[in-house]
Amino acid sequence: MTIEGSDINVDMRVRLGTLEFRNPVVTASGTFASGREYADFVDLSRLGAVVTKGVSLNAWPGNPSPRIAETASGMLNSIGLQNPGVEAFCEKDLPWLAQYDVPVIVNVSGHSVAEYVAVAARLEQDLTVDALEVNISCPNVDEGGMAFGTTCVAAAEVTRAVRAVTVKPLIVKLSPNVTDITEIARAVEAEGADAVSLINTLLGMAIDTDTWRPKLARGVGGLSGPAIKPVAVRMVWQVASAVSIPIIGMGGIMTAEDAVEFMLAGASAVAVGTGNFVDPTTTMRVVDGLEAYCRGRGISAVKDLIGAVKF
Amino acid sequence: MTIEGSDINVDMRVRLGTLEFRNPVVTASGTFASGREYADFVDLSRLGAVVTKGVSLNAWPGNPSPRIAETASGMLNSIGLQNPGVEAFCEKDLPWLAQYDVPVIVNVSGHSVAEYVAVAARLEQDLTVDALEVNISCPNVDEGGMAFGTTCVAAAEVTRAVRAVTVKPLIVKLSPNVTDITEIARAVEAEGADAVSLINTLLGMAIDTDTWRPKLARGVGGLSGPAIKPVAVRMVWQVASAVSIPIIGMGGIMTAEDAVEFMLAGASAVAVGTGNFVDPTTTMRVVDGLEAYCRGRGISAVKDLIGAVKF
Amino acid sequence: MSMDASTERKLLEHARVVSNERVAEGVGLIVLESPRVAHAVKPGQFVHLRIEQGASFLLRRPFSIHRVVGDRLQILYQVLGEGTRALAGKERGAEMDLIGPLGTGWFVPEGTAHALLVAGGLGAAPLGMLVEALALRGIAVTVAQGAPTTERLVARELFEATARRVEISTDDGSAGERGFVTALVERLIAADRPDVVYVCGPEAMTRIVARQALAAGVACQVSLERLMACGIGACLSCVVATVDGQKRACVDGPAFDAADVLWDASEIPPKH
Amino acid sequence: MSMDASTERKLLEHARVVSNERVAEGVGLIVLESPRVAHAVKPGQFVHLRIEQGASFLLRRPFSIHRVVGDRLQILYQVLGEGTRALAGKERGAEMDLIGPLGTGWFVPEGTAHALLVAGGLGAAPLGMLVEALALRGIAVTVAQGAPTTERLVARELFEATARRVEISTDDGSAGERGFVTALVERLIAADRPDVVYVCGPEAMTRIVARQALAAGVACQVSLERLMACGIGACLSCVVATVDGQKRACVDGPAFDAADVLWDASEIPPKH
Numbered sequence A, B: 001m002t003i004e005g006s007d008i009n010v011d012m013r014v015r016l017g018t019l020e021f022r023n024p025v026v027t028a029s030g031t032f033a034s035g036r037e038y039a040d041f042v043d044l045s046r047l048g049a050v051v052t053k054g055v056s057l058n059a060w061p062g063n064p065s066p067r068i069a070e071t072a073s074g075m076l077n078s079i080g081l082q083n084p085g086v087e088a089f090c091e092k093d094l095p096w097l098a099q100y101d102v103p104v105i106v107n108v109s110g111h112s113v114a115e116y117v118a119v120a121a122r123l124e125q126d127l128t129v130d131a132l133e134v135n136i137s138c139p140n141v142d143e144g145g146m147a148f149g150t151t152c153v154a155a156a157e158v159t160r161a162v163r164a165v166t167v168k169p170l171i172v173k174l175s176p177n178v179t180d181i182t183e184i185a186r187a188v189e190a191e192g193a194d195a196v197s198l199i200n201t202l203l204g205m206a207i208d209t210d211t212w213r214p215k216l217a218r219g220v221g222g223l224s225g226p227a228i229k230p231v232a233v234r235m236v237w238q239v240a241s242a243v244s245i246p247i248i249g250m251g252g253i254m255t256a257e258d259a260v261e262f263m264l265a266g267a268s269a270v271a272v273g274t275g276n277f278v279d280p281t282t283t284m285r286v287v288d289g290l291e292a293y294c295r296g297r298g299i300s301a302v303k304d305l306i307g308a309v310k311f
Numbered sequence C, D: 001m002s003m004d005a006s007t008e009r010k011l012l013e014h015a016r017v018v019s020n021e022r023v024a025e026g027v028g029l030i031v032l033e034s035p036r037v038a039h040a041v042k043p044g045q046f047v048h049l050r051i052e053q054g055a056s057f058l059l060r061r062p063f064s065i066h067r068v069v070g071d072r073l074q075i076l077y078q079v080l081g082e083g084t085r086a087l088a089g090k091e092r093g094a095e096m097d098l099i100g101p102l103g104t105g106w107f108v109p110e111g112t113a114h115a116l117l118v119a120g121g122l123g124a125a126p127l128g129m130l131v132e133a134l135a136l137r138g139i140a141v142t143v144a145q146g147a148p149t150t151e152r153l154v155a156r157e158l159f160e161a162t163a164r165r166v167e168i169s170t171d172d173g174s175a176g177e178r179g180f181v182t183a184l185v186e187r188l189i190a191a192d193r194p195d196v197v198y199v200c201g202p203e204a205m206t207r208i209v210a211r212q213a214l215a216a217g218v219a220c221q222v223s224l225e226r227l228m229a230c231g232i233g234a235c236l237s238c239v240v241a242t243v244d245g246q247k248r249a250c251v252d253g254p255a256f257d258a259a260d261v262l263w264d265a266s267e268i269p270p271k272h
């Protein structure tokens, strides 16, 4: 309900299926580690949820360096899912996260369907884990990763397999590097995904004109940041009209207005990624700004923004 | 051949099949009209080639306004191929272009295969036209446009049909809004394309958070400018190793270094698009800068940059 | 008698900031040393300014030339978004490049003896050079100026010094009549029957004034704002629907004959 | 005796430029008023500076704290790309936010009586606070400083005023020995047998000095530059391969025990 200009209390809660967030602002996987590094800047219990970095079954060394390159209003990364493996993650990161009153969504990586399943099965046993975000869209690993996110068949297969081993809410993170993202979204919805996250990074490349070498040791990497926001907003809008499960929108969010744009396009929650690097307090600014935006316009519930774009 | 640091004359010529350009720098379709508007700022005879705006069979009104929106390090456009039709184009623009000693490449649009063919057939009769660039990647029209550029079958069909009516060099302009651009490139190569241009704009969207309306009247539009350069360089690099026909690379070129990056990735020529709006002398700066770049590094022929990225 | 300048050469000039000051709440006046453009520009033309290099916003911004004094251009600007915010931060000595003079400028019909200029808010900007040029030619000028408050009546001194008569309205009544400038215009057209009406202001106001003038059988020119990428006629982002088809505001305008404009097919005005 | 500060709270502070001047060809010294960080920072730590907002480059830039004077941080910087170019343009009064203090800082082994500091070019930057801190503790410090020319011997005065001894080499012989600093180091290690060697400079030089020290059985710490996105340990962009696995230069370094670094598995140094 909209009360013009009034000085109301804004209901900031949003619901993604059975998950309830105190506000729509979550962290984008891989940009916030498990939150510990941001604890000096962010009150974790003021986030909608923490989405952790991707975890695979075994420890993974990631890609050679250099792993990042700056581009116009964006950055490329090819971190390559470096992580200590799900066991170490459950031992070290989850207990730390458990002290905060915040939903924990664990980002799941795999180099094969079996690996996704094994990671999900391990996480299933941990009560600190509130939901899984299955990353079928990482452009930075040779096997698996993005390959699973670029065909309906593979996306459906991973979703089905993980769905079989988890009763937790299952979010599938989609790749933007596809001809038609709505068809992938529908495929994972059909296999029981409870929500989709989009977008992961766009596959990109930069070459150093002094050395003639790619700026990333691996050649290609994932483009993120404000540069990709128009692509992300478009995909959220397309997917919102193609599926009926909720969307976590991301790609270049730096301000509350950016978050509003994603919500108007159809996102029920938004994730801040690269913005954390630029300003470690970005998530907090977005939470506060979103509330101020609603209050200033007499919007009593932030969820009223979801999909409200007018044509 | 590379002569370290010497003060050489740089051979700036590049060859695209049977086309020879005095240098690799051309204009990107739709950003330079037919050149007349830039004549106060650009010496057309110092360009590698002029690529005209897209022409369709009949006059086309284009999309409703607003047609552009600014985004971080980029812009969205949904001009929608407004043009006076091929007949008016041949009468008014080609004779004007004929006064300059510069290759003329006409960008061909269509809403159906038959329309592409009709436009190409009409242009075939005009000696001022040195080559055709068939745009199968415009994201801004409802029928045709990008649809032809997103499946191998459709891309091949348009190429085959146009190939049948032209003996002029045939360049096909590819869409980046695909899962695998190399497969489209191979499909058009197989049907007789002499070169490929990439990339056209990425499909994007922006929403005004005051009015809740899309910033473009049509909702979605094409994202161009430095924001998309990493995606464009990546695609040029991928296509360069997938086909043996030459590539015209574009997407965010503002400086000579940007042009070098595209050439190292595998482009034989480069096109300046959005850069013309930001600085109408961009093409000239890139030509001069490219020559200075080569001279400063003792590169005696600019073509030695093509595909020279090192791994 | 035409001020049309469309066949003139467009220049790219590196301008230097001479001064930049706040003249009203959210409104600045920047003076740029830009001799070549200053000597070529005609009333109603504009420049396309590259405010910042290396910024995350890329495009130039179009601004009317308010006045020319010697080698210097005066631009009145309203601070709205990142471009104009950056403009407000420019200090004496800063450099910016600009393209100009752009657009056709205002057209003065043969035999004009009395002109009514209607300025809504920052619409006063492109009317500055015009009022001076008309006065120089001995044309009687009435200015109807409207703004939200007294403070926002930019260029009021110039109009009062140059026009034969200036009528004011403010939304809050803090100067002149309380109300909208369109009420003033209705009366002035009926009473004075000017030969031509020149209008610049928010598009909603412009449309009303155009309707008033045309209904009274008075010639009317309107200056229209459109989003502009190139500013020189190449990109087709700035189109205005007219009886002669789609016209480009940057080269066929921004001043249009009000009788030619197909308002309903035209752009939703930019939000500002 | 440790200068480790990794458990301290990281701060986000809005710093104000007190002065910014060229100290050598392409090298500037900027002084920032940043009281909270100034009081917390230890030798070898760095700040992650947001040089510009609204620019087309997004990321922060890491800079070592060269010296602290009261509430003020001194940063020595070399102008290389768009970030440092923008930094060079900052004038007194400009504001920038920074995160700091970051990194563990240099480690001073128990019982150190004599330290050799090796500075290659801008590698002098993170050694400024260190030479002061060591001198205060009565540790005998020798500095071996190398640069292309005399003019590029940044911080030479500080070293000469604070260290017991300063040895210089320049590529062109315009000051001290002609040649590379590594030749100096070879002799100084052999002659003086310091307890510890601290090195900062181009990575190629750093590797050679590390090898020299370790070959002579002398402890050695190296400060390594890596591309850094977050600067606080979250993004894994700055990894250094060590005997204990991948370490993050921003939180586990940038100073590392040279004996732990697996050089060949490590990053190709940034081109500058």
Ligand SMILES: Cc1cc2nc3c(=O)[nH]c(=O)nc-3n(C[C@H](O)[C@H](O)[C@H](O)COP(=O)(O)OP(=O)(O)OC[C@H]3O[C@@H](n4cnc5c(N)ncnc54)[C@H](O)[C@@H]3O)c2cc1C
Binding pocket: B070, C046, C059, C060, C061, C062, C063, C064, C065, C075, C076, C077, C078, C079, C080, C081, C082, C083, C084, C085, C122, C125, C126, C224, C225, C226, C227, C228, C254, C270, C272
């Ligand atoms: C021919 C012409 C003459 C103008 N003369 C003046 C003048 O003398 N004084 C003045 O204050 N303003 C004038 N304007 C409007 C001025 O160009 C915009 O206010 C300005 O571009 C806003 O930029 P921004 O970055 O602050 O706003 P943002 O909203 O951040 O701009 C985003 C994009 O929208 C465009 N834009 C936003 N508002 C407008 C608008 N009203 N018209 C055109 N483009 C817009 C910008 O150029 C930019 O591309 C004129 C516009 C035109 C077309």
Ligand SMILES: Cc1cc2nc3c(=O)[nH]c(=O)nc-3n(C[C@H](O)[C@H](O)[C@H](O)COP(=O)(O)OP(=O)(O)OC[C@H]3O[C@@H](n4cnc5c(N)ncnc54)[C@H](O)[C@@H]3O)c2cc1C
Binding pocket: A070, D046, D059, D060, D061, D062, D063, D064, D065, D075, D076, D077, D078, D079, D080, D081, D082, D083, D084, D085, D122, D125, D126, D224, D225, D226, D227, D228, D254, D270, D272
């Ligand atoms: C811990 C640490 C301390 C440093 N201390 C200093 C110092 O005291 N003085 C000084 O002059 N420089 C220092 N540097 C290097 C400094 O960070 C870079 O020179 C600077 O980031 C270059 O930015 P740019 O925009 O000018 O260059 P660009 O080449 O335009 O930068 C592009 C990107 O690469 C990164 N980058 C480029 N060169 C380097 C580099 N050598 N190290 C890390 N990132 C780089 C930039 O941060 C940016 O993300 C330090 C680096 C690190 C990691």
Ligand SMILES: Cc1cc2nc3c(=O)[nH]c(=O)nc-3n(C[C@H](O)[C@H](O)[C@H](O)COP(=O)(O)O)c2cc1C
Binding pocket: A028, A029, A030, A031, A053, A054, A077, A079, A081, A107, A135, A138, A173, A199, A200, A201, A223, A224, A225, A226, A228, A250, A251, A252, A253, A271, A272, A273, A274, A275, D235
């Ligand atoms: C350094 C870095 C690491 C990332 N790691 C992961 C990851 O492990 N899993 C994942 O699903 N997405 C990962 N992403 C993608 C982000 O979660 C996000 O989808 C993307 O960056 C777009 O959002 P942004 O523009 O706000 O950064 C990573 C992104 C960056 C920049």
Ligand SMILES: Cc1cc2nc3c(=O)[nH]c(=O)nc-3n(C[C@H](O)[C@H](O)[C@H](O)COP(=O)(O)O)c2cc1C
Binding pocket: B028, B029, B030, B031, B053, B054, B077, B079, B081, B107, B135, B138, B173, B199, B200, B201, B223, B224, B225, B226, B228, B250, B251, B252, B253, B271, B272, B273, B274, B275, C235
């Ligand atoms: C305003 C505008 C109009 C365009 N019109 C066309 C067109 O008619 N035909 C076409 O093939 N590409 C068209 N393009 C795409 C460009 O030619 C180019 O492929 C794209 O903009 C990427 O290059 P850039 O980043 O340098 O602009 C247009 C782009 C813009 C910005």
Ligand code: FES
Binding pocket: C227, C228, C229, C230, C231, C232, C233, C234, C235, C236, C237, C238, C239, C248, C249, C250, C251
């Ligand atoms: S702004 Fe490009 S045609 Fe008018």
Ligand code: FES
Binding pocket: D227, D228, D229, D230, D231, D232, D233, D234, D235, D236, D237, D238, D239, D248, D249, D250, D251
């Ligand atoms: S810079 Fe992000 S982990 Fe070190």
